[in-house]
Amino acid sequence: QVQLVESGGGLVQPGGSLRLSCAVSGSISTIYFMGWYRQAPGKERELVADISPSGATNYAMSVKGRFLVSRNNAQNMVNLQMNDLKPEDTAVYYCNVRPIIYNVGHGYWGQGTQVTVSS
Numbered sequence: 001q002v003q004l005v006e007s008g009g010g011l012v013q014p015g016g017s018l019r020l021s022c023a024v025s026g027s028i029s030t031i032y033f034m035g036w037y038r039q040a041p042g043k044e045r046e047l048v049a050d051i052s053p054s055g056a057t058n059y060a061m062s063v064k065g066r067f068l069v070s071r072n073n074a075q076n077m078v079n080l081q082m083n084d085l086k087p088e089d090t091a092v093y094y095c096n097v098r099p100i101i102y103n104v105g106h107g108y109w110g111q112g113t114q115v116t117v118s119s
Contacts, residue, residue, distance in 0.1 A: 009113030
């Protein structure tokens with residue numbers, strides 16, 4: 001059984017920072033993409049950032065320059081450092097792990113962690 005457990009969400013003021021972490025356990029391919037998605041009220045789930053097995057990163061334009069995604073393969077973890085947070089970043093954030101043979105948007109998902117940016 002593969003499990004993804006997110007942590008680090010919470011309430012933060014505009015301009016503040018927050019770091020999300022996702023720990024992966026269970027049997028899974030050693031080669032996989034990792035990433036973060038988010039879903040705001042009334043909106044579809046969208047890709048925030050992902051990182052390839054080689055470390056190449058991809059960001060949504062709305063967060064590029066403010067967020068940093070990283071992975072620790074030895075620990076089976078993926079992190080999302082969020083800086084200069086804005087109210088529009090408020091959403092439930094979901095960790096995603098995708099073995100390389102899976103299609104984009106598939107794989108394993110965390111339960112989600114709430115991020116609220118408000119003064």
